[in-house]
Amino acid sequence: MDTPDVEAYLNRVGMPAASTPDDPTLIELHERHLMTVPFENLDFHYGTSIALGQAALEKVVLRWRGGTCRELNGSTFADLLRALGYPVTLLASRVHGDGGPGTALGHTVIRVDGEVPWLVDVGFGRGSRYPLRMDLRTEQKDPHGTFILVEAPHGDLDLLCDGKPVYRIETRPRELEDFLPVLWWYQNSPDSPFVRHQFCSLVTDSGRVTLSGDVLIRTENGHRNKYWLKDEDEVRDAYRDYFNMTLDRLPPHPEAGVEGMLSAP
Helix, strand or coil: CCCCHHHHHHHCCCCCCCCCCCHHCCCHHHHHHHHHHCCCCHHHCCCCCCCCCCCHHHHHCCCCCCCHHHHHHHHHHHHHHHHHHHEEEEEEEEEEECCCCCCCCCCEEEEEEEEEEECCCCCCCCCCCEEEECCCCEEEECCCCCEEEEEHHCCCCCCCCCCCCEEEEEECEHHHHHHHHHHHHHHHHCCCCHHCCEEEEEEECCEEEECCCCCCEEEEEEEEEEEEEEHHHHHHHHHHHHHCCCCCCCCCCCCCCCCCCCCCC
């Protein structure tokens, strides 16, 4: 990522030029990213192949779109942090469901070794607003809940929020290419949660706003409300007003909606 790309990215998230790769800057970048770049999977429903690297950067920065964890954590935000001088390591994780940890390499997170090691995740719908200390095994308070990392089998770490498991993190380093087979499955399998569910979601000062098809979900101070939008014009307006996204065409309505895929904090 060259200097113009870095400057455009920082402008995209409303961040002043970051001169020093220190922990306070990382914390601010993390929050600003979550509040300006949506966690969204619309390209899965457009039938557009998910591209990484420069294509993902152009999507997020030039077209003011969002993406899923592979595009955000694995590609764009990780590249930005490297360009700013942060030591970055990609880690694999398995999202917890009702039956325990899910697909291996199912989720990508970032470890940043600053003054202390940090868990960084700007590509998830139930994560923390701020980076979490990876060296602590005590509770960490966050606007999105109380998080704790606990030891898991085989050297892994379980992330819990308010006592509920979120995902299981491998501690061995990974390369972005390691995640490509799972990304292919997410794009092509009828059992893929990204194919079955549709979402565009963004953190707000008081909670989160999510749009799935014609259903708008707003969570404010722990209160969750649903609104059914009456026509395509209202859906387009919602993408523009809540997510700063102007879409040439709307994605097809999801069959399964967003329930069960994204649980807003």
